[in-house]
Amino acid sequence: MAKITLRVNGASRSLDADPQMPLLYALRNDLELKGPRFGCGKGQCGACSVLVDGKVVRSCSTPMERVAGKSVTTLEGLGSSAKPSVVQQAFIDEQAAQCGYCSNGMVVAATALLKENPHPSDQQIREALAHNLCRCGTHVRIVKAVQRAAQQLA
Incomplete structure (x- = not known):
């Protein structure tokens, strides 16, 4: 055991x-x-995604020692039910969840994409979300949600 300090959603x-x-x-x-969910346990499905220093990271395959001293943002750190982020609100407005299991990873990946590229093309959106698995088939709504968020951030 070791004492590991990091910033989670703005708090040390x-x-x-x-x-x-x-x-x-x-x-x-x-x-x-x-927010982050256990999916595959191998970093392949995206359900566990978080932002570490602004970059998408699979938390199921990232050891604690690798995030010591870094800033971790989870779905809860992006917004709340009372005040969702622009991306979270776009997912709600587009009804971009069926079972919702992939939503954490999709929202986290979309947030990172829009910070890096506020005006992504459809292809860029699809590429940014390609490593997040959704078995319900809501991909069309998810892409629309990211497009909506991009328009609102413009």
Whole structure:
């Protein structure tokens, strides 16, 4: 065990954790943040995505030691039910979730895309979301939600 300090959603947090423990476990179990979800456990589905220093990271395959001293933003840090982010609101407005399991990863990836490229093409949106699996088939609505968010941020 080691004392690992990081910023989570703007607040400094120190945890006694195994340096090899996946970040996802600390977020969900220790910090009780339920946005990032356990999907595949191999970093391939995107359900566990978070932003680390503004970049999309798979928290299920990222050890705690790799995020020490860094800024981690989860879905909860992007907005709240009372004041959702522009991307979150666009997903709500476009009804871009069916089961909702992939929504965390989609919203996180879309947020990162729009910070880097505020006017993405449809192809760029699809490429940015390509590593997030959705089995419900709401991809068309998800792309529309990202387009809506981009228009609102313009």
